[in-house]
Amino acid sequence: MIGKGILKGMMETARNLTGSFHDPERLTTVSYPEEKIPAKENARNFPFLVYDGDDWESGLRCVSCQICEKECPPQCIYIEKDTQKKADFLGKLQFQPKVFDIDVSVCMGCQICVEVCPFESIRMDRDFEYAKSDRFEGLLLHKEQLAKSNKYYHQIHPTEATETDAIRECKRQDHLAKERAKAEKLAQAKEAATKAQSKEPNKE
């Protein structure tokens, strides 16, 4: 019948038109930037540096081992080691980066730097609103801009953050166990030394 298909189509669009005023399924627009779709947990965009505690300078986990700089495929990371050392969460003295730059206009978000970091210090962020009016200097992120706290990490990737904390806890336990073993050995050696000393005047 000529016209039957058109009328069916017009009914459908009329349903869309009237439904768009009260039915959320019929008006699926999200008015960015006033409303935002909540990001999924596994979303990732560009990397950031994690720091423990409240002070980003002293709590920064990065020890400038430069592995991520070497492994990065587009080579967007630039690190300069500092001569001063600082203590990490295990108490050992480590190097720290004087300059840590990531060029986010080059970074492709492949996450290789995250996979190779032995110190759990570089992780992927979810932020995408990086638009700047200066596309050279504005998109070169420095240490200050990259450093974000562990609390923030827990907010954006809770599962990963909990796993990372568990790994670090394991490391700390291992370190403490080793320390205790060393201390015991030292104590035993001392005891043996004092015993030997106390035995000698007996002989005389």
Add this chain to the structure above:
Amino acid sequence: MTTVFCITALTTLASAVAAMSLRNLVHCVLCLTVSFIGMAMVYLQLSSQFVGFAQVMVYVGAVAILMIFALLMTRGGQELFMREWRPMHWLVGGLVSLALLAVLVGSILQSPVIQNTGPVDKVERVKDLGQSLVYEYLLPLEALALLLTVALIGAALIALPPKQHPIKPQPREDS
């Protein structure tokens, strides 16, 4: 001779002259269209509304489009090579124009309007036009209808795609 009539007449004449003398044929057709509109305005000033509007509808809306399509389908739209005007052309053209002028002036001077013999204060209404078409002039109306039908059928026949003969199966070579 009101101002409006003067302007209308001047426009019509100027565009008619331009339609004859311009080089580009599409410009000529467009100037001719302007003269058609001028004619329609003359009809309207004589209070014959239907004829005026029919003039616009038929001439401007159909005949001008027809002329343009004819120009574009053939190669008339390009710059044509114009031959030189020779004195013989002027003479013959002048004679023909004078003859035509004599015929036109003669017929205008003999019309009832100039000689004040016909009824001039009868206002033509569309209803009268329609009624006279169907009562007095029925035969010409039917003849016109027949002519239009013939033209339509002829156009459809010309535009039909050529009949495709079904491919006959070839007889097999082996017996």
Add this chain to the structure above:
Amino acid sequence: MWFEDLLIQIKSVLVLNAPEGLRPILSAMLSATPILSAFGGLFAAVTLLERKMLGRIQNRYGPNRVGPFGIFQPVADGIKMLTKEDIVPKTADHLIHFLAPLLLLLTAMLGLSVIPYGEKLVAIRFEAGIVFFFAVGGAAELAVFMAGWASRNKYALLGSLRAIAQMVSYEIPLILSSVCVLMAAGTLSLDEVAKSQSGGMLSWYIMTPWGLMGCVLFLIATLAEVNRSPFDIPEAESELIAGHMTEYSGFKYAVFFLAEFVAMFAMCALTATLFLGGYHPPLPILAFIPGPFWLFAKLMVLVLLFIWIRGTMPRLRADQLMEFAWKFMLPMAVINLISTGCWIALGRGSLGWGLSALINLAAYGALNRWLSSRPNQQKRTYRFAEGPMHAA
């Protein structure tokens, strides 16, 4: 009546207080200015309404950034169009290139002058008003050709020829379906046609079987005449860029769209006058609301219908368009004429109703059957893909 009388009072006061020589011009201007300004403002409002309504149909908001609910969007569009650079190709015919959008706008606006907006509110009272309307509508095709030819662009010329073919093909069903109303009203003057539909909704011509069919045909032909979806081949971007409007930029392009919308308004107003009773209210007790309001209300209903159709249908192909015009609409319009004649001849009573409805339905059914048996309407069969040799 109070509104019309008030307007006529104002106009007569203004004209009589003016010097003698200026009176005709002043009278003409006072008639023309409200109409042109009303339809100009309506154009701006309808562009925004169209975008918002199409957005809602397509599960999104329309423009909503420029003002609250986007009401300043037409202003922003106007500023954009005015400040764009006016590029004319060097080898184009500058005079004709300039005149083409003007002629199109002129013919669209001239059509507005014969529509009765109220009891005594017609800009020009012609005895053959509707012939004037269709005559200037026919002159619009010339403007389209001028636009395409003056651009010196082969593709613009082809696009304009296609647009002219479309407009010419749909002019015949347009005029034939309006002739039915002229037969029933017995006059060519639009004022009289509107007057003959006074007395409530049941006396409108759309309430008769031939009137319904005639109104549907008239609306479809209107869509084709103003190059609107689904007949918008001339202005679609994927069809020869923009057809005859390719070489126009900035304000001239806006004038083309202004002309299209004003032509659409004029034809919708004509539809309302012919089939929907013009300025008469649906119920006689509502007559205290002035006539122009009713005409604009009917106009807006038709414009909303057009926007709805635009949001629903995909574009027709050029050959589908021509086939529809010549093989469906023209026979349907001619048979509608016969059905109207029967209705009038049998005294406009129930017998006339029955016979006219019967003729229309029979014609519709016969055309359906004939058209659906044509090879390009049937379901496609793939001789080689579905044979016994195709791969399992």
